[in-house]
Amino acid sequence: MxxxxxxxxxxxxxxxxxxxxxxxxxxxxxxxxxxxxxxxxxxxxxxxxxxxxxxxxxxxxxxxxxxxxxxxxxxxxxxxxxxxxxxxxxxxxxxxxxxxxxxxxxxxxxxxxxxxxxxxxxxxxxxxTGHRGFEVINEDGAPVYHQLTTRDYRKALDFYRDVFGWQTDTVSDTDEFRYATASFDGEALLGVMDGSGHLDEGVPSTWSFFLGADDVDKTVQLIVDNGGSVIRAAEDTPYGRLAAVADATGAGFNLSSV
Missing domain, CATH: 3.10.180.10 (2,3-Dihydroxybiphenyl 1,2-Dioxygenase, domain 1)
Known part of the structure; x- marks a missing residue:
């Protein structure tokens, strides 16, 4: 673990x-x-x-x-x-x-x-001081990645680089897909996505996270069986099998294969 x-x-x-x-x-x-x-x-x-x-x-x-x-x-x-x-x-x-x-x-x-x-x-x-944060990472049921979907990509990147000193790498910079990652100790732990062309009207810029799943499809079914819902169905991507879901009271999060 x-x-x-x-x-x-x-x-x-x-x-x-x-x-x-x-x-x-x-x-x-x-x-x-x-x-x-x-x-x-x-x-x-x-x-x-x-x-x-x-x-x-x-x-x-x-x-x-x-x-x-x-x-x-x-x-x-x-x-x-x-x-x-x-x-x-x-x-x-x-x-x-x-x-x-x-x-x-x-x-x-x-x-x-x-x-x-x-x-x-x-x-x-x-x-x-006494609470170190989450101590389990990169496995089933633990955080594996975080992402900001923002309405102003360049303004957001400038802000977080200025405040936190992030070192960022551009993954893509086209109107169709604009994305950068921030790495810590050589590992990309988060991403920033240009959501200006994707977010629905009235939906704000949002930080979200991915929990690991040994079997994304099985976990999606468990979520539905326990009162949750599917926001975006599981799909294979270059970064693993991903899905967007919501829990039993409507709070959203993401799944990522591990």
């Missing part, structure tokens, strides 16, 4: 779900991916850690109606200095979801911030 003790700085380090029905979400992800769950208790607002083979892989929390937001996942990026990263992001055009522009301390766990980039994609920041 590939175990990661720390994410590279500037790379995705954690994912968590805001769910309107935590018990239903736990049943869904437990049935589909074999996740088990531990509650952090009332001190942490009932936050739940999902475990894969006993190691942290994701978080779940109650979607407060006051947030006026559909159920969905958030991706957090590792920073070694969250105050500096927050200030840099805001100076580069991001909008903070927390006022004043200060990180929130999660006792004994780390520091977090929530932002939207200059093109409107939401993401989080995480500076770990």
């Amino acid at each position: 590939p175990v990661r003790t720390a994410a590279p700085v500037g790379a995705p380090t954690w994912i968590d779900l805001a769910s309107s029905d935590l018990e239903r979400s736990k049943q869904f992800y437990g049935a589909v991916f074999g996740w088990t769950f531990e509650s952090a208790g009332p001190e942490y607002g009932g936050y739940v850690t999902a475990l894969k083979d006993g190691r942290p892989v994701a978080g779940l929390m109650h979607n407060d109606p006051q947030w006026n937001s559909p159920d969905g996942w958030t991706i957090y990026f590792h920073t070694a200095d969250i105050k500096a990263t927050l200030n840099s992001a805001v100076a580069a055009g991001a909008i903070t979801c927390m006022e004043p522009v200060e990180p929130m301390e999660i006792k004994d766990k780390g520091w977090m911030g929530m932002l939207s980039d200059p093109v409107g994609a939401m993401f989080g920041l995480w500076q770990p």
Whole structure:
């Protein structure tokens, strides 16, 4: 089992779900991916850690109606200095979801911030103290890749390169398909796709992630059997067999063969 003790700085380090029905979400992800769950208790607002083979892989929390937001996942990026990263992001055009522009301390766990980039994609920041992020990667039921689909490709790339120091490589730069990857320690951990010609009207720029699946088609069927839905059917690509799905309360994510 590939175990990661720390994410590279500037790379995705954690994912968590805001769910309107935590018990239903736990049943869904437990049935589909074999996740088990531990509650952090009332001190942490009932936050739940999902475990894969006993190691942290994701978080779940109650979607407060006051947030006026559909159920969905958030991706957090590792920073070694969250105050500096927050200030840099805001100076580069991001909008903070927390006022004043200060990180929130999660006792004994780390520091977090929530932002939207200059093109409107939401993401989080995480500076770990006791919580290192997801520790299982690149296997069934664990994160394998992350992707930003953006309405302004070049503006988004400039923002993340400026704020996180990403080293990016262009995969394609045509009107039909414009895509770049960012590599950390020689491994492409995320991609940025030009969605200006693909996103439906009213759909914002969005960060998403891929969970690994030993058998994508079997996992898609498990998702449907447990109340989820298929957004884009499984298909073979140069990067493996991929599918886009939603869980039992409508939160979307992707699958990738491993």
